[in-house]
Structure formats: structure tokens, C-alpha cells
Amino acid sequence: MSDDAQAALLSGVRVVDLTHALAGPFCTHQLHVQGAEIIKVEPPGRGDDFRARPFGRFDCMNGGKRSVTLNLKSESGREVLNRMLSDADVLVENFRPGLAAEFGLDWDRLHAAHPRLIYCSISGYGQDGPMRDMPAIEWSVQSASGIADSYLSRNPDAMDLGIGMLDPGTGFVAASAIIAGLYRRTQTGEGTRIDVAMLDTAFLLGANAIAATLLGGPPGLGRRPTMARYRTATGRIFIASLHPRWFDRLCRLIGADALLADDRFATPDAREANAEALVAAIEERLSTRPAEEWEALLVAEGIPAGAARTFPEIAHHEQTRTRGLMQTYETPQGEMEAVGAGFRLGGVPTGVRGPSEALGASTDGILGTLGYSADDIARLRDEGAI
Numbered sequence: 025m026s027d028d029a030q031a032a033l034l035s036g037v038r039v040v041d042l043t044h045a046l047a048g049p050f051c052t053h054q055l056h057v058q059g060a061e062i063i064k065v066e067p068p069g070r071g072d073d074f075r076a077r078p079f080g081r082f083d084c085m086n087g088g089k090r091s092v093t094l095n096l097k098s099e100s101g102r103e104v105l106n107r108m109l110s111d112a113d114v115l116v117e118n119f120r121p122g123l124a125a126e127f128g129l130d131w132d133r134l135h136a137a138h139p140r141l142i143y144c145s146i147s148g149y150g151q152d153g154p155m156r157d158m159p160a161i162e163w164s165v166q167s168a169s170g171i172a173d174s175y176l177s178r179n180p181d182a183m184d185l186g187i188g189m190l191d192p193g194t195g196f197v198a199a200s201a202i203i204a205g206l207y208r209r210t211q212t213g214e215g216t217r218i219d220v221a222m223l224d225t226a227f228l229l230g231a232n233a234i235a236a237t238l239l240g241g242p243p244g245l246g247r248r249p250t251m252a253r254y255r256t257a258t259g260r261i262f263i264a265s266l267h268p269r270w271f272d273r274l275c276r277l278i279g280a281d282a283l284l285a286d287d288r289f290a291t292p293d294a295r296e297a298n299a300e301a302l303v304a305a306i307e308e309r310l311s312t313r314p315a316e317e318w319e320a321l322l323v324a325e326g327i328p329a330g331a332a333r334t335f336p337e338i339a340h341h342e343q344t345r346t347r348g349l350m351q352t353y354e355t356p357q358g359e360m361e362a363v364g365a366g367f368r369l370g371g372v373p374t375g376v377r378g379p380s381e382a383l384g385a386s387t388d389g390i391l392g393t394l395g396y397s398a399d400d401i402a403r404l405r406d407e408g409a410i
Contacts, residue, residue: 075383146221149221201218270326
């Protein structure tokens with residue numbers, strides 16, 4: 025193990041990852057970038073569904089994880105997993121609720137066999153309740169949770185699904201809960217059962233809006249002429265001029281002092297009542313310069329503003345490079361750039377250690393450490409258990 029890996033916060037923590045797709049792998053990715061060892065267990069032959077996705081969508085969430093193939097429908101495969109859990113700290117699964125029990129992998133059985141194990145389940149709606157058994161993906165839970173309605177209700181395009189936020193958000197919530205469980209174990213010596221749901225994450229992300237709507241308010245901020253994505257000479261720029269001092273500075277900076285004396289825009293209520301006219305007047309002035317020039321001028325005056333950038337543009341921006349957000353990944357297909365750790369830990373190393381592995385690349389090696397001989401491994405492979 026490298027010195028950096030030894031210094032990482034979760035160094036020495038072993039995670040058995042039974043998850044697939046995005047929310048679960050996002051969770052274990054967050055544990056990995058903080059130093060945990062992740063053993064990714066995948067079905068033989070096909071592996072994680074996301075392996076077939078193009079453009080690095082699998083590799084960016086699974087770099088540095090060790091891939092082991094196990095057929096959990098077979099008794100031999102489950103026996104291998106049980107041995108694997110004997111020295112594991114965390115198990116993460118995102119089966120549909122109830123399926124883990126069918127495999128004999130429910131909390132009660134595993135806690136009895138491995139009392140120090142942190143057991144985390146990730147699902148759409150949780151392990152109980154009337155919605156428990158509903159099939160769940162990002163977009164169905166967004167719709168059922170009210171999140172989609174809060175920001176897509178005015179969008180007439182049925183195929184515009186919005187922003188994928190619940191998968192990564194749920195992954196973060198799960199990782200946070202696991203770290204809390206590991207801390208609690210230092211006090212009690214006991215493992216913890218963790219139940220994380222995408223529905224619950226939707227409530228966390230929408231907490232402010234949910235509180236407002238239950239008191240009779242709108243679910244969002246609504247359309248505001250003084251907080252918008254305005255057109256410029258080269259694209260759009262977000263500007264917030266909600267406060268009177270910001271609005272005053274904006275008008276003077278863009279050479280639209282006349283707006284300050286216009287009765288239609290003299291007060292916040294008047295601006296709301298004449299929103300379209302105000303936006304048109306601001307855009308007329310902004311159309312004289314590129315978005316990034318306006319950004320520099322506006323932020324120098326203390327006005328929140330951001331030129332609209334694409335992902336490739338911001339990924340190669342000096343700010344992103346300074347923060348060390350991007351990392352070069354090794355994949356079976358070659359090098360790629362992707363996000364590393366989305367935070368700094370005061371000099372403690374973070375990031376992906378090693379490539380994303382080909383399906384099952386670590387199977388023989390890990391089974392060897394569990395006491396399986398070469399003949400045992402060959403037999404398990406012949407049986408379809410690995």
C-alpha cells in the first residue's frame with residue numbers, strides 16, 4: 025500500500041460492494057476516494073449494467089475498485105461471499121427490497137454471523153412502507169417525490185426529464201451514513217443497519233421547498249426578472265440583482281441608468297409586474313459584450329454572476345485545475361479524464377487509486393486470499409459460481 029493510501033482517512037476499511045448502476049457505485053466511489061478498499065461483486069458474464077454504457081459512465085464511478093464475479097443465486101457463490109465478509113467492514117447492496125433475504129443476505133443473518141459489519145441498503149423507496157416494492161430509477165422517483173414537479177412543471181417537453189440528482193445525492197447520503205456507522209462502531213463495537221432511499225434523498229434536497237409548500241407557499245422561487253439567465257453577445261449569463269443595491273449597480277454597469285428612473289422598474293413589485301419588459305431592456309444592453317466579459321465586470325462589483333459554460337469548458341478551466349477536481353483514470357479502454365474527489369481534506373490524500381478493472385479481474389486473487397486453491401477456483405468457475 026502506498027504512503028498516500030495509508031494516510032487516507034478510510035485507510036484499512038474494506039467494503040464489499042454488491043451494487044450496480046449509479047446510486048450504489050456512487051456511494052462506494054465516495055468511500056474509495058477517502059481511502060477505503062472496495063471489492064465490487066458483479067454477476068458472472070455480464071457484470072454491472074453500466075459497463076455497457078458509453079462515454080466512461082461506468083469507469084468514472086468504479087476506478088480503483090477490485091472486480092470479483094460471484095453468482096449469488098448459487099450456494100457456492102454465497103459461501104464465497106460469506107468468507108469475504110469475515111474480514112469486511114461494510115456491505116453495500118441495492119437489490120430490490122426483499123431480494124437480499126431471498127439470497128440469505130438479510131441484516132439479521134449477516135449481523136449474527138458478522139456482528140461488526142456495517143450493512144447499508146440503497147433502494148428507491150426504502151425497506152418498508154406501501155411504496156416499498158415499486159420499481160425505481162432516478163426519474164420515476166423524481167416524479168413520485170415531487171422533485172420533478174418543483175422544477176419541470178412549466179416545461180412542455182415530455183421527453184425533457186430534468187437533472188439527474190437523486191442517484192448521486194443518494195450515494196452521498198449513504199456514504200455519509202456509513203462513515204457515521206463506522207464511527208459509532210468505534211464506541212460500541214457493533215455494526216449498524218443503514219436504510220437509504222432515493223425518496224428520502226428527494227425530501228432532503230427539497231426540504232426548503234417542502235416546508236414552504238406545506239405553509240401555502242410556492243414550491244420554488246418562480247420566475248424573477250432580476251434573477252435570470254440573460255442573453256449576451258455570445259451566450260447566456262446568470263445574474264442575480266434581487267437586492268436594490270445589486271440592481272442599482274447592474275443598471276449603472278451596463279449603461280442602463282434610465283431603468284432606475286423608469287416607474288415600471290422603480291420597486292421590486294413594479295419589476296415583477298413588468299418582468300418581460302425589464303428582461304428585454306437588460307438583454308439589449310448585455311448584447312454588446314460576450315458573457316465572460318460581463319462576468320468579470322459584474323463580479324468585480326460584488327454582483328453574483330456566472331457565464332453559462334459547458335461541462336468541457338469548466339472541466340478545463342483554471343479554477344477546476346487549481347482545485348484538482350479532474351483526474352486521469354486508467355480504464356481497460358485507455359486513459360480518460362473524470363472527476364476525482366469533490367472536496368479537500370486539509371492535506372489528507374483523496375482520489376481514485378488505480379484503474380477500473382475488467383469484469384472479474386480480481387476474482388482469482390481475492391479468492392486466493394480467502395483460502396481457495398487453484399483447483400477450488402477452477403471448480404467454482406465450472407459450476408458457474410464465479
